[in-house]
Structures are given as C-alpha cells and as structure tokens.
Amino acid sequence: xxxxxxxxxxxxxxxxxxxxxxxxxxYLRALTALSERSVxxxxxxxxxxxxxxxxxxxxxxxSYLGSYGTRGVGYDVEYLVYQIxxxxxxxxxxxxxxxxxxxxxxxxxxxxxxxxxxFRVAALIDADPAMAGTPVAGIAVQHTDDLDRIISENGVxxxxxxxxxxxxxxxxxxxxxxxVTSILNFAPTVLSVPEGxxxxxxxxxxxxxxxxxxxxxxxxxxxxxxxxxxPPMRATPxxxxxxxxxxxxxxxx
Amino acid sequence: xxxxxxxxxxxxxxxxxxxxxxxxxxYLRALTALSERSVxxxxxxxxxxxxxxxxxxxxxxxSYLGSYGTRGVGYDVEYLVYQIxxxxxxxxxxxxxxxxxxxxxxxxxxxxxxxxxxFRVAALIDADPAMAGTPVAGIAVQHTDDLDRIISENGVxxxxxxxxxxxxxxxxxxxxxxxVTSILNFAPTVLSVPEGxxxxxxxxxxxxxxxxxxxxxxxxxxxxxxxxxxPPMRATPxxxxxxxxxxxxxxxx
DNA sequence: ATGTCTTTGTGAACGCGTGCACAAAGATTG
DNA sequence: CAATCTTTGTGCACGCGTTCACAAAGACAT
Numbered sequence: 377x378x379x380x381x382x383x384x385x386x387x388x389x390x391x392x393x394x395x396x397x398x399x400x401x402x403y404l405r406a407l408t409a410l411s412e413r414s415v416x417x418x419x420x421x422x423x424x425x426x427x428x429x430x431x432x433x434x435x436x437x438x439s440y441l442g443s444y445g446t447r448g449v450g451y452d453v454e455y456l457v458y459q460i461x462x463x464x465x466x467x468x469x470x471x472x473x474x475x476x477x478x479x480x481x482x483x484x485x486x487x488x489x490x491x492x493x494x495f496r497v498a499a500l501i502d503a504d505p506a507m508a509g510t511p512v513a514g515i516a517v518q519h520t521d522d523l524d525r526i527i528s529e530n531g532v533x534x535x536x537x538x539x540x541x542x543x544x545x546x547x548x549x550x551x552x553x554x555x556v557t558s559i560l561n562f563a564p565t566v567l568s569v570p571e572g573x574x575x576x577x578x579x580x581x582x583x584x585x586x587x588x589x590x591x592x593x594x595x596x597x598x599x600x601x602x603x604x605x606x607p608p609m610r611a612t613p614x615x616x617x618x619x620x621x622x623x624x625x626x627x628x629x
Numbered sequence: 630x631x632x633x634x635x636x637x638x639x640x641x642x643x644x645x646x647x648x649x650x651x652x653x654x655x656y657l658r659a660l661t662a663l664s665e666r667s668v669x670x671x672x673x674x675x676x677x678x679x680x681x682x683x684x685x686x687x688x689x690x691x692s693y694l695g696s697y698g699t700r701g702v703g704y705d706v707e708y709l710v711y712q713i714x715x716x717x718x719x720x721x722x723x724x725x726x727x728x729x730x731x732x733x734x735x736x737x738x739x740x741x742x743x744x745x746x747x748f749r750v751a752a753l754i755d756a757d758p759a760m761a762g763t764p765v766a767g768i769a770v771q772h773t774d775d776l777d778r779i780i781s782e783n784g785v786x787x788x789x790x791x792x793x794x795x796x797x798x799x800x801x802x803x804x805x806x807x808x809v810t811s812i813l814n815f816a817p818t819v820l821s822v823p824e825g826x827x828x829x830x831x832x833x834x835x836x837x838x839x840x841x842x843x844x845x846x847x848x849x850x851x852x853x854x855x856x857x858x859x860p861p862m863r864a865t866p867x868x869x870x871x872x873x874x875x876x877x878x879x880x881x882x
Numbered sequence: 883a884t885g886t887c888t889t890t891g892t893g894a895a896c897g898c899g900t901g902c903a904c905a906a907a908g909a910t911t912g
Numbered sequence: 913c914a915a916t917c918t919t920t921g922t923g924c925a926c927g928c929g930t931t932c933a934c935a936a937a938g939a940c941a942t
Contacts, residue, residue, distance in 0.1 A: 395899060401838040405817065419919065428819040432901055432922095439921055447907045447920040464838050465845030472837070483736035489817055489834045494841070534840055557847060558840040560833075564658065564742055566681040574843045576836050580813075581742045583829050584725070585654040585717050587787055587811040588747070590827045592718030594810060648929060672889065685892095685931055692891055700890040700937045 392463075396437045402427045403434065404460045410453050419450035471498035473532045473556075475547050476539030477507060477517050480562055484538060485513035498530040503543065520547075527554035534558045541565045645716075649690045655680045656687065657713045663706050672703035724751035726785045726809075728800050729792030730760060730770050733815060737791060738766035751783040756796065773800075780807035787811045794818045 406426040410418055420438075424431035438444060438451070444459055445451045461467055472490070474481050477500050484490065485497055500512055503520045510517050518526055526532070535556040539547050544563035551559065552573055561567055561577045569575055659679040663671055673691075677684035691697060691704070697712055698704045714720055725743070727734050730753050737743065738750055753765055756773040763770050771779055779785070788809040792800050797816035804812065805826055814820055814830045822828055 393899075397842050398835070398839055400842070401832075401835040402819070404838075406819075420921095421919085426819070428821075430901065432903090433899085435919095435921060436900085443921075445920050446909085448909045448918045450919070463842070465841040466838065468845075470837075470841055470844070479736035479739045483732035484833065486732045487833065490837070493834060493838065495834075495837050533844055534837065558844045560836055560840060566655070566659075566679070568681075572847065574840055576840060578831055578833070578836060579654075580737065580740065580831070581746060581748075582651070582654040583813055583831060584723075584743070584748050584787065585657075585719065585746065586651055587813060587827055587829060588718040588723055589650050589653070589716070591723070591786055591811050592721075594825070646929070673891095674889085683931070685933090686929085688889095688891060689930085696891070698890050699939085701888045701939045703889070 392440045396440055397464075399427070399429065399433075399437055400460050400464055402429070403437070404457065404464070404466075407453055407457045407460070411457055415453055417446075417450045417452055420445070423451070466494045468494065470495045470534055471530045471532045472496065472534045472536060473499040473501060473527060473530070473551075474536045474538060475501045475520075475523070475551065476537060476543070476563075477502040477512055478538065478540075481536075481538035482512050484536065484562075485515065495534075498532055499526045501526060503539075520550075523547075523550050524554045527551065527556060532556060534560070536560045536562070537567075538562045645693045649693055650717075652680070652682065652686075652690055653713050653717055655682070656690070657710065657717070657719075660706055660710045660713070664710055668706055670699075670703045670705055673698070676704065719747045721747065723748050723787055724783050724785045725749065725787045725789060726752040726754060726780060726783070726804075727789045727791060728754045728773075728776070728804065729790060729796070729816075730755040730765055731791065731793075734789075734791035735765050737789065738768065748787075751785055752779045754779060756792075773803075776800075776803050777807045780804065780809060785809060787813070789813045789815070790820075791815045 403423065406423055407418070409426070410423075420431045420435045424434040427434065435445075438456075441459060441463055444456055472495050474485055474497060477485070481500070481502075485500055490497060497513070497515060500515050500517045501520055501523055502508070502517050505519060507517045508519045527535075532554075533556055535548075535551040535558070537544055537547055537551075537559060541563045544561065544565040545567060548559060548561070548567045548569065552569060557572060558574045559567065559569070559576070561575055562579075564579055564581055567575050567577075656676065659676055660671070662679070663676075673684045673688045677687040680687065688698075691709075694712060694716055697709055725748050727738055727750060730738070734753070734755075738753055743750060750766065750768060753768050753770045754773055754776055755761070755770050758772060760770045761772045780788075785807075786809060788801075788804040788811070790797050790800055790804075790812060794816045797814065797818040798820060801812060801814070801820045801822065805822060810825060811827045812820065812822070812829070814828055815832075817832055817834055820828050820830075
C-alpha cells in the first residue's frame with residue numbers, strides 16, 4: 377500500500393485561490409458560447425448570470441488574473457477567452473490515458489467533451505488480455521503490462537482511473553511510478569498518493585447520497601414532529617456484541 | 630427558458646453543515662468495509678485515516694449526529710453504519726430515472742455502484758424513438774414523450790441527466806414539472822431550477838481543466854522566469870474589433 | 883475504590899471564501 | 913472640456929469550515 381499524503385493543503389497556487397480556479401472553466405464555457413455568437417464584449421453582470429454565479433464573485437475572480445476589463449464597457453470576450461485558456465493551461469495539448477475500459481471507461485473514451493478542450497485520449501489501458509487490440513472509440517486497447525511504456529512514450533501526465541475499486545490503488549501507484557502527476561479517479565476508493573501528485577475524484581454514489589439526504593429532509597419537513605424511527609438497541613459499550621450481528625443489515629455493499 | 634435560482638444558499642440543513650453531509654458517504658464506505666471484516670469498534674484516528682480526513686474533523690462531523698462514541702474505546706461500527714445510513718436517508722428505497730441513454734447514460738445504468746446503496750434504476754428515458762423498447766442493463770428504454778407519466782408512476786424524485794448539453798435545460802424543466810426535486814446533472818450546462826430543487830453537477834471537462842491548471846503550474850515551477858508567452862494584441866478598448874476575429878482561435882468548442 | 887490510560891467531544895482561534903457597497907476609471911454626450 | 917453615466921476593481925465585514933488542544937468520560941488494572 378502506498379504511503380503518502382491524501383490531501384493537498386490547498387496550496388494557494390500562484391496567488392489564485394482554489395475556489396477561483398474551479399470556476400474558471402465555467403466562465404470559459406460561457407465565454408466560448410458568447411464568442412460563437414460573435415458577441416464582442418460582455419459585462420460582469422451578464423457573464424455572471426450565464427455562469428450561474430454572483431457578479432461580485434466573478435469580478436473578484438478575474439481580478440486575480442489581472443485587470444482585463446474596461447470600466448463602463450465590460451470585458452472583451454475573445455481576449456478573456458484567451459487569457460483564461462492560457463491560465464488554465466489549455467493552450468497546450470494534454471495527452472490523457474484512461475485505465476479500466478469497462479462501461480464507464482469506454483463511455484469516457486467516446487465522450488466528446490474530452491477531446492474538445494485540448495485534452496486528447498492518447499491511450500486506453502485494461503487488465504483484461506482479451507481486450508487487448510480491441511478498438512474502442514477508434515483506439516486500440518492496450519494491456520496493463522505495458523502501462524509504464526505507454527505513459528512514457530506518449531508523455532502522459534494526466535491519468536483517468538475507471539477500474540473496479542479493488543484495482544484502483546494499485547493502478548494509481550503504477551501510474552505515479554510511470555510519471556503521471558495528475559489523476560482523475562472514478563473508482564469509489566480513497567487514493568493515497570505521494571506529495572506533488574494531484575487527485576480529483578468523481579463519485580456518483582456519493583453525489584446520489586448527498587441528494588438523498590436533502591431529499592429526505594425535504595420530505596420530512598411536512599410532518600411536524602417526524603417519527604425518528606426506533607433506534608436499534610445500541611451495542612452494549614462493554615459487551616462487544618455477538619459475532620452474528622443482530623443489527624439491522626442496512627446496506628449489503 | 631426556466632427562471633429560478635441556480636444556487637442554494639447553503640441552508641444549514643437540520644443543523645448538519647453541508648461539508649459534513651458531503652463527507653458522511655465517505656465515512657459510511659469505510660465503515661462498511663470494516664463491517665465486512667467483522668471489526669467491532671474503530672477509533673476516530675483509524676477511521677479518519679481510512680476515509681482520508683483529519684481525525685478532529687471526523688469527530689466534529691459525528692458530533693453533529695449525536696454522541697455515538699465511547700470514550701477510551703471508539704465507535705461501534707455496526708451502530709454507526711446504521712446511524713449514518715439513516716441520517717443520509719439510505720434506509721429507504723430511492724427510485725432513480727436516467728434521461729439520455731447515450732454512452733454515458735448506458736454506462737451509468739450498468740454501473741454497479743448505483744444499485745448498491747438503496748438507489749434503484751427505475752426508468753431509462755431517451756428522446757430517440759428508435760431506442761424505445763431497447764433493453765439497456767435489463768431495462769427497456771422509454772420515450773421522452775411519456776416522461777411525465779413514468780416519473781409519476783414510479784414515484785421518482787431523483788433524476789439523472791446525461792443528455793447532450795442542448796437538451797439538458799429542457800429535460801430538467803420537464804423533470805421538475807413532473808415532480809422531481811433532486812437532479813444529478815452530467816451535461817456541461819448551468820441548470821436553472823426553481824426554489825426547493827437540488828442540483829448537483831458532475832462535469833468531466835471541468836475536472837480535467839482544474840487538473841491541467843495545477844499540472845501547468847507544476848511544470849512551470851522549474852523554469853525560474855518562465856516565458857509568459859507573447860499576449861496577443863489586446864482588442865482596442867474603443868474599436869470593438871473586426872467581425873472576423875483575428876484573435877488566436879484557442880478553443881474551437 | 884482509586885489511579886492510570888485511552889479516546890471522545892468541543893471551546894476557541896484562525897483562515898478562506900463570499901457578498902456588499904463604493905470609489906475610481908473610462909466611455910459617452912452635449 | 914465639463915458633466916453624466918456605466919461598469920470595473922476592491923476594501924471590508926461576516927460566516928463557514930478546519931484545526932488545535934484539552935478537559936471530561938469512561939474502560940481497565942491494581
């Protein structure tokens with residue numbers, strides 16, 4: 377098991393707050409839409425509405441990038457698109473490797489949004505020997521044994537993990553050893569990585585559970601004093617509780 | 630276009646902070662793993678490590694749920710699994726409808742993590758008439774025309790949108806009109822929903838762009854005074870700029 | 883019973899992110 | 913050139929979330 381940090385201490389990267397960085401892609405998307413409609417300039421108010429944020433927040437976000445606006449007029453759309461793209465590093469090509477070509481991995485390989493903004497699916501990797509050579513989204517799947525070579529040859533620095541949870545940490549370790557320094561993890565696992573490696577996770581199950589919480593809360597608001605449901609007898613603090621748990625089996629897996 | 634709030638003002642739901650709610654599924658997952666290994670009790674330190682968080686944060690999170698630990702011993706695993714499950718509303722069944730059965734939608738329908746924790750894929754909906762009746766993950770795809778009826782009959786309150794961006798808002802409006810109050814949006818679009826409806830978004834493109842930012846930053850750290858790249862001539866503040874933009878076309882779409 | 887040892891639960895301080903509100907800047911008009 | 917109007921950029925205050933550090937609580941040994 378790899379030992380290392382799991383959380384980056386929110387390093388204020390080059391003075392730009394993490395929260396701002398997370399919103400830049402949102403602004404960029406809205407700006408791109410305006411650009412396609414040949415809109416020359418946009419005010420912070422309009423752009424904020426399009427991006428679904430507060431206009432003051434948007435202005436403060438942009439202020440971290442520099443003074444790119446013109447008072448009394450607004451922001452030059454094309455210019456801003458370029459500045460944000462550059463800031464995000466989207467002016468260069470980012471070869472990406474997807475490891476774990478199951479349903480989700482294949483879907484991502486086919487996903488148009490991937491290739492659209494400078495990201496290029498450079499390799500598909502799977503542990504199943506039977507899949508090797510099979511073309512998915514026009515790219516031949518390669519075997520895990522060659523992972524190291526594939527990463528090096530293609531200069532991949534961003535890896536996407538769509539393996540089953542049991543394989544995720546191992547794949548992660550191998551990716552990192554091969555030189556990958558950014559990982560997008562779709563497996564429901566807490567990845568442990570060494571310092572300097574960034575990990576972002578996308579967890580469908582967690583998102584649903586958060587929604588369920590609010591949903592339950594909304595439903596419970598009607599009943600004034602909702603029935604809390606008889607809590608199951610708590611295991612006696614001392615008596616360790618029998619081996620065959622008589623606790624209600626809530627969740628199998 | 631629907632008019633309404635886009636952001637919930639972080640309503641401190643029943644006293645449990647939003648940040649804590651977002652971590653509960655993480656704890657639950659770690660606890661479930663311990664439960665399967667028949668571990669009777671766990672300390673905040675151990676559990677925190679497994680979940681990848683600070684132990685003080687974990688204790689404070691649990692303190693919002695009540696005093697479920699035993700000092701000097703730790704937490705009873707089974708009991709805590711039940712309490713968190715109940716708090717998240719996972720003791721009940723949540724029928725989910727997926728709208729937009731393309732690559733991603735089909736992958737989600739097949740995704741095991743969905744069904745595992747009380748969530749059940751109750752319906753698959755697509756706008757393509759040719760898909761109607763086709764079984765995906767053992768469920769027949771139904772046509773968008775029947776959306777309203779499908780939602781009502783199955784008592785769906787959580788909807789998942791995996792349509793192309795252009796259709797997302799319209800689908801969202803229809804889902805909300807049919808009674809859905811929680812939406813998980815995979816389309817790269819800012820959804821506008823009325824008060825009382827929760828929206829969570831999963832955006833692959835945004836995640837990659839955030840990684841690219843940090844990746845670029847890491848790469849740029851080596852070169853002491855990195856070349857900022859000649860900024861393209863800024864559009865003259867007054868002269869509105871020609872219709873055929875001579876700005877470098879950074880991002881096509 | 884008394885003491886020791888472990889671990890929880892939480893008060894308090896700190897830092898980040900958000901939003902208000904306004905002065906400064908520039909465009910535009912007469 | 914002066915006046916007016918629009919919109920940016922930001923100082924400031926507030927609230928949430930995180931983390932430290934420790935007192936209180938209970939288990940366990942003697």
